[in-house]
Amino acid sequence: xxxxxPQPTWAELLGSKHWEGLLDPLDLSxxxxxxxxxxxx
Numbered sequence: 644x645x646x647x648x649p650q651p652t653w654a655e656l657l658g659s660k661h662w663e664g665l666l667d668p669l670d671l672s673x674x675x676x677x678x679x680x681x682x683x684x
Contacts, residue, residue, distance in 0.1 A: 665673045
């Protein structure tokens with residue numbers, strides 16, 4: 644599924660740019676990372 648937006652880098656997903664452009668709407672890559680981290684606990 645092509646959205647026309649480039650995929651965020653790992654650094655961006657971890658907050659290097661304060662999640663600019665990733666929160667509203669929630670970026671799918673960031674959502675997957677959040678869910679994976681939640682599975683660790």
